[in-house]
Amino acid sequence: MMTTNHLDDIQEINLAYLLLAQRLLNDDRPAAMFRLKLDDETAHLLLSLGAAQLARLARTNQLLCHFGLDGAEQLRQVVANPRDNGLSQFHASLLMAGRGTASIARGGEA
Numbered sequence: 001m002m003t004t005n006h007l008d009d010i011q012e013i014n015l016a017y018l019l020l021a022q023r024l025l026n027d028d029r030p031a032a033m034f035r036l037k038l039d040d041e042t043a044h045l046l047l048s049l050g051a052a053q054l055a056r057l058a059r060t061n062q063l064l065c066h067f068g069l070d071g072a073e074q075l076r077q078v079v080a081n082p083r084d085n086g087l088s089q090f091h092a093s094l095l096m097a098g099r100g101t102a103s104i105a106r107g108g109e110a
Helices: 002-027 029-036 040-048 051-058 072-079 088-105
Strands: none
Touching: 002 029, 002 040, 002 051, 029 040
């Protein structure tokens, strides 16, 4: 029973992520590609998917989105910085932005 609940949650998150990705890409494609760490071909394909295709893709048992930090150390830097002064959101953005350019340069292996 617990597995079914987890799968339902994963599928719900996947659909929400795909719909958000499409909305972001429609609003500001370059910014969305940067935030979502997508290459141009993937962005184009996501925008071309219809409702039935999105629903089918969302029904996978794996999360389609990924955690934006590269590991525990980056997470620790964001949440446990004693000199925060309200800059943790900016710091997290910088850490994740650096990750995206490296993975896109390697061919999108995020």
